[in-house]
Each structure stands twice: as C-alpha cells, then as structure tokens.
Amino acid sequence: MSTAPASRLQMQELTKRYGTTTALDRVDLDVPPGSFTAVVGPSGCGKTTLLRLLSGLEPATSGALLADGRDLTRVPAGERGVAMVFQDYALYPHMDVAANISFGLRLQARRRRGAGPDRATIARRTREVAELLELGELLHRRPDQLSGGQRQRVALARAVVRRPPVLLLDEPLAALDAQLRASARAGLQRLHREIGATVVMVTHDQHEAMTMSDHLVVMKDGRVVQAARPQEVYAAPVDRFVATFVGSPPMNLRPGPGDGVLGWRAEDGRLLAPGEEAPAGHLLVEGTAELCEFTGSAQDVVCHDGTTSFTLRQQSGTRWLQAGEPVRCAVAPQRLHHFDRDGRRTG
Numbered sequence: 001m002s003t004a005p006a007s008r009l010q011m012q013e014l015t016k017r018y019g020t021t022t023a024l025d026r027v028d029l030d031v032p033p034g035s036f037t038a039v040v041g042p043s044g045c046g047k048t049t050l051l052r053l054l055s056g057l058e059p060a061t062s063g064a065l066l067a068d069g070r071d072l073t074r075v076p077a078g079e080r081g082v083a084m085v086f087q088d089y090a091l092y093p094h095m096d097v098a099a100n101i102s103f104g105l106r107l108q109a110r111r112r113r114g115a116g117p118d119r120a121t122i123a124r125r126t127r128e129v130a131e132l133l134e135l136g137e138l139l140h141r142r143p144d145q146l147s148g149g150q151r152q153r154v155a156l157a158r159a160v161v162r163r164p165p166v167l168l169l170d171e172p173l174a175a176l177d178a179q180l181r182a183s184a185r186a187g188l189q190r191l192h193r194e195i196g197a198t199v200v201m202v203t204h205d206q207h208e209a210m211t212m213s214d215h216l217v218v219m220k221d222g223r224v225v226q227a228a229r230p231q232e233v234y235a236a237p238v239d240r241f242v243a244t245f246v247g248s249p250p251m252n253l254r255p256g257p258g259d260g261v262l263g264w265r266a267e268d269g270r271l272l273a274p275g276e277e278a279p280a281g282h283l284l285v286e287g288t289a290e291l292c293e294f295t296g297s298a299q300d301v302v303c304h305d306g307t308t309s310f311t312l313r314q315q316s317g318t319r320w321l322q323a324g325e326p327v328r329c330a331v332a333p334q335r336l337h338h339f340d341r342d343g344r345r346t347g
C-alpha cells in the first residue's frame, strides 16, 4: 500500500486551559517523522487533550503546533492530514465493513466531484487496507456481526484508508481482552511499518507503550517530563517520577547518600549466598521475602527491610526463593541511579 510521507510534528509552548484547569502547560515536544510515539502518564495528565489539539478537534489556548514546519493552528481538522481513532471507535451500525472503511473516501469523492477518488480507486484502496488488517473475508458483515478485535481493526482501516501522514490513536487496545491485545499490538506495529505514517498513541499501559514505541513521551500535570527512546527512558529516567512510573516493577528507591535518593531496578540486584559479602562499592540490600511471584522465566520477590519494600527479580537458572526467607542482595555501583532531594536525576 502506498503512503503519503510521514509528518514531523512540533509543539512549542502548547497550552490548553479549560476554565481554571490547565490541561496542557507549555508543552514543548518534537515528534520525529515516521516514529511510533507513545504517550503515557497518570490519569488527567493531558494525554487525550494533546491528541485533541493535534487532530484539530479543539483549539489551543496558546503556543504553536507545526507539521513539517507548517503552522497548523488555523488549519481545520479535515485538512490537517491527521486521522484519529478514538477509544470508543463507533462504527456505522447499518453499513457493512467495506462501506465503513470506504466512508471517508466516498465523502471525499462526493465533495470534490471530479477531483476526488473514482469508484475503482475507492474499491481498490478499501481492499488493500482490508487485506493489510486481515479483514478481507469480512467485508460484507455488519459491525454487530464482528468480534471486538475485528471491530477495532475496522476502525483502524477506516482511519488509514485515506493515507494520513499522521495517525492518532487514543487507547486503541483498551477494549480488547489480554489475548486479543497481544495480537492487536503486533497488528498495529505491522500497520505502522506498512503505512509509514507518524503514529501518536495514548495508552494507560506503560508496558504496551514501552514494547510498541520507538519514542516514548512521559507526561505529568500537563507537562512533558521526558521524551526519548523507551530504552533511554528506562535506563536513565530524568527524575523519580519517571523512574517509578516507567518499568514494571517500579524502580526500587531508598534514602541516601545525604539528602538524596538511590534507585535500582529489580533485575540489577544479585542475590548473595549466605555469608557472602557484597563486593566493594556495591550497595548491600537486606530484607525478608514477603511475596514470591513466578512469571515463567523469572521470579519477582517482593521483600521488606523493616521500613521499605523492594523487589528483586531473579532470572531462571537461579534458586527460586520462598516467602519468609531472608534475602541479601548486592547492586553494582554502575547500576545505581542517583536523585537529588527534589527528585531530579544526578547520575
């Protein structure tokens, strides 16, 4: 399937206020062309508002929004080259799958008279996108004759059939059960590869965001806290908030040195044998195993040291721990994260 070129999106001091609520607070963000950008953050941090501004459903209060350097602020939603799939992707119930998918193209044809796509083009593009999303066999079914996952794919097909340079997805997988989500995740990534558009996806699921995106945006209180490759956000979170929000289990934190905070990831703790000393320079963490969760290839051991909890992840091949056992582990100095008293990363 041929595509329109992907757009680079830039937000500069983008602000949106609803009465006294500031939903977006001077957001500066650069979305690389062709990226799969995932936006995560706690409920109410402004994720959906960001998409609504990008799509043109809502005007910004102030600031600038550019696509490939072009100011979008006054460009109407229909002319932005931006398609959006909502969480509750309402399909037209009386139309079959083919008619649902081609709706936008048919509208375009009618509006532009001779200049829009002709019938043969519409039919071909509908077929192409249906094949891409594995809906080829279902073109003549109505939405109420489809499963949740199939309906979600029709909504996606309807959005991408017009080859938008930008595709916005608001919690696209939220309505699917766990098993369907896994295959829909793979489907979305494949779709992104095929259509080449810039994808911006909002999700509650930070695991989903990490695994699917190549650009991860973490928001809090209407602001972008960090935007980078997911690997970088995980390896070097800019502050304590990102350290505990991104990654599962959240990063372990403990006071010190001074008035700072030390952090370490569950997989960076190495269990010490009874009597074994922590190597010089390592952080020694001691506690008691309280909860041992076997995940298949690993075991997450939630421990308590009298004041705080921490989680140790043991990989397969090690001895599985049991609740009640004493736990001593060492963390190498290069695996430690340092935050200052205000929670900012210092190393």
Ligand SMILES: Nc1ncnc2c1ncn2[C@@H]1O[C@H](COP(=O)(O)OP(=O)(O)OP(=O)(O)O)[C@@H](O)[C@H]1O
Pocket: 018, 021, 022, 023, 041, 042, 043, 044, 045, 046, 047, 048, 049, 050, 204
């Ligand atoms: N139309 C509106 N009128 C007034 N306040 C609004 C409106 N839309 C959003 N808000 C407020 O703006 C803030 C950001 O909302 P938004 O929906 O963007 O958050 P979100 O990160 O998408 O949240 P969630 O993850 O819960 O969907 C919230 O405080 C919300 O209550």
